[in-house]
Amino acid sequence: MKGMKTGGRKKGTPNKENPIKGFIKTHSLAYFEPKEIVGDDGKKHTMSDFDCDMMMLAPDDRVNAELRLLEFHTPKMKAIDVDMNAHVSVRTIEDKLRVLCGEEEDDDDDDEDD
Secondary structure (H helix, E strand, O other), rough: OOOOOOOOOOOEEEEEEEEHHHHHHHHHHHHHHEEOOOOOOOEEEEEEHHHHHHHHOOOHHHHHHHHHHHOOOOOOOOOOOOOOOOOOOOOOHHHHHHHHHHHOOOOOOOOOOO
16 A cells, blocks of 8 residues: 555654763763863863864864864765757747748848848
């Protein structure tokens, strides 16, 4: 029977909880959560562990880390081959009417009758 559900989970049943997935999500959120940190100068700063780690990296490594993180937030673009050659013949309404009437198209203009 087409359209009738014959097996599997019932509609609306939530996915099974995965404790490892929950742990990883919690850990990741905590890594980016801003915290108060006492710096070397004795002043309090609000920074996440991620910000601290980024400050410790060399500029080129920091750029590479940012680029790798962006891969998770931007869609991958696929290369597409396109044939840009268009074979178009320009025809006026008069040309189309001649064809419909059964007349052959003239390459010469009708205005040049001498």
